[in-house]
Amino acid sequence: MTLAVFLTLAIASIVFALLMVLTKNPVHSVIFLLLTFFAVAGQYVLLNAQFLAVVHIIVYAGAVMVLFLFVLMLLNLNTEAEPRQTARWKLAAALVSGMLMLTLVGTLRAGAALPIPENTDPHVGLVQNLGKVLFTDFVVPFEMAGILFLAAMVGAVLLAKREIR
Amino acid sequence: MFLLFTTALLLEKSILVLALFTVTLGVAAYATLAERKVAAAMQDRVGPNRTGPFGLLQPIADGVKFFMKEDFMPNSAERWLYILAPGAFMFVACMTSAVIPWGTELTLFGRPVALQVADLNIGILYILGFTSLGVYGVMVGGWASNNKYSLYSAIRASAQMISYELAMGLALIAVVMLTGTLSLREMAEQQAGLNWNVWYQPLGFLIFFVCALAECNRAPFDMAECETELIGGYHTEYSSMKLGFFLFAEYINMFIACAVIAVVYFGGYNFPGLDPSWLGGLMGLVVMLAKTFFFIFVFMWIRWTLPRFRYDQLMQLGWKTLVPLAMVNMLLTGTFVLVFES
Structure with a gap:
């Protein structure tokens, strides 16, 4: 099922x-x-x-x-409005996305060799447990992500402002 | 034994889903009549009274009329998306009701039956999630019609919904801080008697209420179908039951929004003297529906009293008033919870 x-x-x-x-x-x-x-x-x-x-x-x-x-x-x-792509651009795009795919496949293959952790607790994904983990074990990365978002937001506001005095 | 239990559960939930679906559609249908009656009373008119006693058959006549009308589709419309949009809008509107607790547990045939389709432990987030999907029906319908007025309306609707979802979520966070749960059933259980959340969260309730009006596209926030500027808004090119779906789903949204307000801020099925017996459980259901209908009436009252906002005023109110107020409310609630719990 x-x-x-x-x-x-x-x-x-x-x-x-x-x-x-x-x-x-x-x-x-x-x-x-x-x-x-x-x-x-x-x-x-x-x-x-x-x-x-x-x-x-x-x-x-x-x-x-x-x-x-x-x-x-x-x-x-x-x-009609779409700009025509030249062969050089197409080649460059293929190259870049090919490299990304190579990285992803490589990572997945390396990850497949690792042992799969046995999930014994079916409640591990529930919000109470997730919150506890986020605010104890992973508090630094969590806060760092928050600061990253704040920086992005400030940047967006700055870009959207027409004139800077 | 286990199989029997699962079958009984499946049967119970199926009946509950069917009943809820029927009730939702029925309430939405009669809300259209109530809207016209309330409007008539406010404008000193009689309102619809030709179909049946007091015009009570009017919603059925309206439904038949929608089906009988010619189903016209513009030549330049995006065929599949144009057809899909009203259905998607309706589907999302109906899905939201699944997590609302309509009453206490009743004991039927010797087993407890919860008057709730699904008690998710993230119920309130489920509601926020599906409300945020509601905008797709409007956007896709407006875009697929290939009409400039529809497109304007779709763009307005999406900007408005995103803006007001933010303040709505922030207002709800304060309630979550106070109750310590995301489950709507637990929230309702904590508000026994008259111990309602609205006494602790008056500002939060006000913010949530305004946002609910905006999310339902109701006046004074009905910018998406502002007929004086946009003909009919995103459903300008729709006809027959496709138009009916759009209009009907808005009434469903209003019903659900009012039910959520009743559960989160006004104690849901709780009233002083609620006893756990069979009759008491039914009384809880009646009280829950009465609270919901009261808020539906308030929604209509506001629609026929206040004029429409201008679009820039709408954005000002959303971003510069409601979001900061919701944040202040969050800070105050956090402080109080911290002080009184330690």
Whole structure:
């Protein structure tokens, strides 16, 4: 039962991710990415990490993708307006993304050799435990991430301001 | 034994889902009538009274009318997204009701039955998550119509919803600090008698209420369908039941928003003298619905009393008033919790 749900979600997320990359219309891409996020959130629920699943939906589906869609609607991109890419740009893009893929595959292969930690506690993903871990064992990285976000926010406000006195 | 238990649970939840779905649709349908009656009373008119006694069959007549109308689709619309948008909007609106506790546990056929479809331990976040998805129906519908007014409306709606979700979330954080739980059932249980959260969170309630109005696209925040500027807003190009879905889902959203206000701030099914018996449980359900209907009435009252905001005023209020106020509220609540718990 769990395996069937897992496989359905996994296949769905791969198919939607591929469709997101392959579709020509940027707004359709956003919709497919949204569906990919839902499939991934389903995986979190399967792992009993409900908090992570909901936050994933709120942050990515509810905020980030809305902004993506917002910008795409304002630009109203279509095939006529799309600038022609030269062969050199295409080569450069292929090279860069190829290197990223190489890194990812290498990391995953190295990770596969490590032993899988046995998860004995099914409540590990619940919000109480997650909060405790975040504010005790991982408090420094957690706060660092917060500062990073603050810096990004200040930067965005500065960029958005027209004139700086 | 285990199999029997699972089957019983499955049956119970299925019946509950079906009942909740029916009640939600029924309340939404009669909210349209109530809206027209309230508007009529405020403007010293009679309101719909031709269909059935007191116009009570009006929602059914409206539904039939929506189905009978020609289903027109503009040639330049994005076919699939245009069809999908009203459905998505409706789906998201209906999903939200799953975590709301409608009453205490009743004992039916010798087993406890909770009047709640799913007691998630992150119930309040589930509601925030699905509210934040509500904007997709509006955005996709507005964009897929390929009409400039619809697109304007979609852009307005998305900017408005993102802005007000922020203050809404911050107002809820203060409640979470106070109650120490994210589960709506536990929140309701803590507010026994008249020990309601609103006494401890008056400012938070006010912020949440204003944000709920904005999230439901209700006047004075109905910028997305501001008919004097945008014809009909994001559903300008929609007709027949597709339009009906958009309008109907807004009433469902209002019903759910009012239920959430009742549970989070006004004690849900609690009232002084709530006893755990069968009758008491039913009384709790009645009280919960009464509180919800009262807030629906307040929503309508506001709609027919206040004029619409200008768009820049809306953004000013959201970002420069409600967000800082919510943060102050958070700080005050945090201080009080710290002082009184130690």
